[in-house]
Amino acid sequence: MTAAINDAAQVVDAAAVMGLLPTRPRLLALGEPTHGEDLLLEVRNDVFRQLVEEAGYRTITIESDCMRGLVVDDYVTSGAGTLDEVMQRGFSHPEIGLGTSAANRELVRWMRAYNDGRPESERVRFAGFDGPLEISGAESPRDALTALHAYLTARVDSGLLPCTAETLDLLLGADERWTDPAAMTDPSRSVGRTPEATRLRLLAGDLVALLDTQLPHLVAVSSPDDWDRARMYGRTATGLLRYHFWLADTSPGRLAQLLGVRASMMAANLLAAAERGPALVYAHNGHLQRNRSGMEMSGLPLQWWSAGAIVGAQLGEEYAFLATALGTIRHRGVDTPPPDTVEGLLYALPEDRYVVDTRRLDAALGGATPVPRVSPWFGYAPLDPAHMTGHDGIVFVKDALPR
Template sequence: MATDIEDTTYAVQAAALMRLLPARPRLLALGEPTHGEDALLDLRNELFRQLVEQEGYRTIAIESDCIKGLMVDDYVTSGTGTGTLDEVMEQGISHGWGASAANRELVRWMREFNNGRPASERLRFAGFDGPLEITHAESPRQALTALHGYLAARVDADLLPCTADTLDRLLGADDRWTEPAAMMDPSRSTGQSAEAGRLRLLADDLVALLDQQAPHLLSETSRDDWDRARLYGRTATGLLRYHHWMADTSPARMTRLCALRDSMMAHNLLALAARGPALVHAQNSHLQREKSSMRMWQGRVDWWSAGALVSAQLGEEYAFVATALGTISHRGVDAPPPDTVEGILYALPEDRCVIDARRLATALGDMRLAPRESPWFGYAPLDPAHLTDRDGIVFVKDVPQG
């Protein structure tokens, strides 16, 4: 059996990933089982460079705020950019991940690659997460006012459903929306107030107007400006919907919130797929085809991930490659038991490799595998029951402390 398993492994290269797929996907999703490890982000950067140079990929999308990510995209695509690299890393990438040396190197390399190239050949950066944290959601102000401003400058004022002053009055103070206590206490959320309800209707009308005026708007502005306005529209409506359900008191509250976040991610990914092939990088649970789950304070929550939603629409134009790890010693994750998927891969001689997940499942046959248990909550092991739902696996034997 060892020989069969070794026959399913390849060097960690973009070309090896592509050989596992029936065709070049529009979205190649590379998942990670934990956050914050630069060794994994360095590997992602290496694969992205190869995809750019060998396969014509021009976009990378990471699990970061989609609105903040516009600042990074401006920086890498413009000859001058907005702000310094330090400012872009601090303000353009959410969740504190701008401090990562690997993320910094990615942005620096993309800007350098783009220098002197025509717009059609430049690399693009995108965040595809909503403006959300585990503790709170942002105010919809930025997205709503940007969408209104784009339309107000280009369509008849009589067509607008409201004025900018009306939006400002209904939005009120931003700290009403970002109240951290609202995640645990729905009564602290403003999401089902009369003002929030009115804003949801206005946001819907603004997005409808954007669609109705598409021919005119595309004749007046660039496709990038139009795409950005649509991003503002998706984000505004998504945030208002998210805030509405933050105020919910039903048992389905957290299921809805998790599903809404991944739905926002999915819509952003589908918009990127329409632009051309992209590498997508996020936690495995956001990219997998099977249902995602998490144990939270009120119990287990299950929802369909962004990857499952996108895969349902794109079919073979969506590919998912999961990353799995042997050890993260500095996090207390030691060598995996031999009867787990990670344990079998850990016995291979390579420090890292690409695995054909479906051939691996065939090679394992009827072997009874146990799900790996992680002593650290921040690492999510592979589920042996879903090997064939992956197009491939990238295995890293040992993750060093950064």
């Protein structure tokens, strides 16, 4: 069986990845089974560089705040700011070190160098596709709402606007009310269902509606980047207000609703990236898989449709997903995988890294389903063997060594 499994595995490069797919998808996603391992990000960098240079991909989007991502995009496309400033201001999720990662820094440096001197049509763009959300809660909708209002104020008759900037400021109040981390576990601490928040949801909807009703005019008087950003401001403002609404909920479905809102915000940003042209995506496997995602939080089993499932349902073959699987993370207590798991079968192969054809791997197993691996560390999610054939491929890394 080992020989048959070996036949399903190839060297990790762009040609091997594209060889798994019937056509070049508009969204090509690569997942990771854990956050914070720079070796995995180095593998991502190598493959994404090749896919930009050889397959014509022109956007790289990762699991980071879409608003902060504008800082990175400005730098890689025009050189605005410095690399140090961009790494500090352009990434969210400090708990997993996105902005301090050496591999992320190298990706941004390479993108800037690649774009230097190239015409605009050939430049590679950067985007965050997560909402302004952290594990401990959500940001205030202020930045997105005020940016959308300012965009419209500069381009449409003031009589069409549902409110003034001063009204928004008054309703928003202090940002600390929105960002209180206690609201994640105590709904009574959330402002998401106050009269002010309820009115803000209506006003945000009216502002977004103006983007539709005034579309011919707005497209004519806006640069493509300004128009794309305005729509992103609208998605983000309405998504954040919806997220805060569910933070204030007290029903048993509260946490599942929050996960679903986040996934919906991610999916909308990914679909927007796909509209701009072929895009590469990087995030946790759980956000990108086509199957329903699940986890346990606060002692409750939760299920929701991930961003990848939502996008895959809309794009079909224009969406492709490769999951990354790991053999060991010994510094986290994740040792050699059992031989009857997917990771154990691949760990027995001689090389350190592979791209694996899941259809050929399934054929080599004769239809038998490997045993699910159990992780001793909460931060690592092994592959679910029942979902394996729903992936377009697997990137396998034998040992994640600390950098």
